[in-house]
Amino acid sequence: MKESSAAGLDYAGGKVNSLFIKMFVPTLFGLIFNALITIADGVFVGQGVGPNGIAAVNIIAPLFMVVTGSGLMFGIGASVIAGIAIAQGDSRRACVNMTQGCVFSAVLITVLVLGLFFFREETARLFGCSDELMDGAIDYLTWLIPGMFFLIFECIGMMVIRLDGSPKFAMYCNIIPAVFNVFLDYYLVFPCGMGVKGAAIATSASISVGAVMVFVYFTRFSYVLKFMWSGRGFFVNTWRQICIGSSAFVTEAAMSVMMLTGNYMFMKYYGETGVAAFSIACYLFPLMFMMSNAVAQSAQPIISYNYGAQARDRVMAAFRLSVRVAALCGLSVFLVISLFADGVVALFIDPSCSAGQLAVYGLPIYASCAVLFAVNIAFIGYYQSIEKSFMAMLFTLMRGAVVLVPMFYVLPVFFPGWGIWAAIPLSEAVTLTAICMTYFYGVMKRRMKLCRDSSSGGRCS
Secondary structure: OHHHHHOOOOOOOOOHHHHHHHHHHHHHHHHHHHHHHHHHHHHHHHHHOOHHHHHHHHHHHHHHHHHHHHHHHHHHHHHHHHHHHHHOOOHHHHHHHHHHHHHHHHHHHHHHHHHHHHOHHHHHHHOOOOHHHHHHHHHHHHHHHHHHHHHHHHHHHHHHHHHOOOHHHHHHHHHHHHHHHHHHHHHHHOOOOOHHHHHHHHHHHHHHHHHHHHHHHHHHHOOOOOOOOOOOOHHHHHHHHHHHHHHHHHHHHHHHHHHHHHHHHHHHHHOHHHHHHHHHHHHHHHHHHHHHHHHHHHHHHHHHHHHHOOOHHHHHHHHHHHHHHHHHHHHHHHHHHHHOHHHHHHHHOOOOOHHHHHHHHHHHHHHOHHHHHHHHHHHHHHHHHOOOHHHHHHHHHHHHHHOHHHHHHHHHHHOOOOOOOOHHHHHHHHHHHHHHHHHHHHHHHHHHHHHHHOOOOOOOO
């Protein structure tokens, strides 16, 4: 209990609504600015290079999602385990778990970036790059690779810093790199004329700034969680982190699958023009994800701490609040994108060009996924926080691959035009239906068990 209070956030006794707001506001702003790092690349490349530039960047973007997912996987896994350990009065175990996750991540990302560097053209081909887009895709990948190394540590830090009771510092770790990225993007793309290469350099440099801020926090400013190495139980602990946070990785990997499959299908039906139009939707998706993820991440430390303390009423209060806020955020995103589609497209490319016209037509259909996606992420975050990793993984796979990929292939055949844009919303709708059925079945099962265990003549009171 002392550790939680020392950090300035009383997870055990504070009002759930107040705790959530204290976490949510800085987390939301921080993650939105984090999404702006990716969006800024699209805006400056689209305006400075054109549709082919933005399409080339979108070919490589799935790799960025995979690395982000790896960081979130270890970040969520470490923060859930650490939150439970702190609730049980074992801060040393929390520190060791966090450190082990960082060390394992360092080895993992080193192997990945080396492989990407030596097989850049093969990677671009694998992700569906055409000859026309190859030069831009190779330029972007080459200079994005250094940023991928730092990105995984930035993602881990964001999650654990919030648990440590410093959501505002975590917000600054997002805002400062994002602002730096915008200025550097402009300078390298326009005055320097470096095109997609300049955008990649700006992204890598800004991510490294955030990673350095994370490292400084844990060495100088943290309340409870500090770097503390022990090799004892290294593989067991990191495997547990992977199991708990795996759905976060699959969520990001699912975004990669969405982008990869979408790129293939839009290339098939519309060529490079289609990929450019779909790229705008892909640049907006991280914004949807970050808003939804802000809700899940804000509820996560409250839920995991009280789950460790066996305070079920507080767990459910935080969960229900997260679902309501997620739905509101999703509705806001849907309204903005659908009502101002022309203006949104104009940020990236000329709405009157063929790619722009296709994007203006498709974005309102695509944006209908926002509410469904946000609520799905809130449920998945809840299952992660109470260590039900299988459920979180199952629903993440459903929405990200099992349902989505067939939708992309089938809908355009039966519904030419709008069908390809509706693949993502319909996959989210199918997943949410399955989640709700599973959740309410679990609720009814628990109530029936309480009835059977009741001492009031076998009847529920």
